[in-house]
Amino acid sequence: MHGSAARDRVANLLTPVLADAAVDLEAVELIPAGRRTVVRLVVDADGGVGLDQLADLSRTVGKVLDAHDVMGERSYTLEVTSRGVDRPLTAPRHWRRNTGRLVKVVHFDGSQLTGRVEAADDTGAHLATDGRTHRVEYADVAKARVEVEFSRSTAGGSDDGTDADGEG
Known part of the structure; x- marks a missing residue:
């Protein structure tokens, strides 16, 4: 199972599952890694996605993938992640x-x-x-x-936990 057809099958299976969790599936990446495939799902949601939610989503998605045998006989490693701030704005x-x-x-x-x-x-x-x-x-x-901003000031100090002279 390779290529865009495989990505499409995974995306079609998981999009409604993730939507039920109020999360958007931004990308599906299938990366060959020896005899395994890394299945990387990139998700996002209004307000962002926290680590606990990523862990919950990973468990749910893993069960769905296993139940539907979408990966066939090939073993896989599942990664559920959210993109950082540097992702392109495309939607x-x-x-x-x-x-x-x-x-x-x-x-x-x-x-x-x-x-x-x-x-x-x-x-x-x-x-x-x-x-x-x-x-x-x-x-x-x-x-x-x-654009990543390292020194955007807010009332009472900077966003990075340091005071005006750079000391925490």
Whole structure:
């Protein structure tokens, strides 16, 4: 069992199972590893996915895969993970889940825009940049990623647990 047909069978089997757990299946990766296959499922949800939830999902998904024998005779290792902040924004839900975050957008015409997501809907997002709001239509976006911010200040200190002079 290899290739896109195998990925599609796994995705078709697991998408409703994960949806019941209020989680979206973002990707299925089947990676040959000797006589085994690594089955990596990338999931996401509104508000993110915590470690305890990933563990629960892994147990549930493992039972479903075993019960449906979707991997055939081939032994497999299951990994259920969520993508980090560096994943590309490719669906409206990705934009919505990153409201308030800084994103870099590259348009199909080559122009670029970096701004903070203020709002997102099914066709585009509003980015705040340079004191103005810009509408970005998803159809015009070649690539978009969340920008990692290490020193975004908040009231009372920084996000990294250190005070203003860098000491914790």
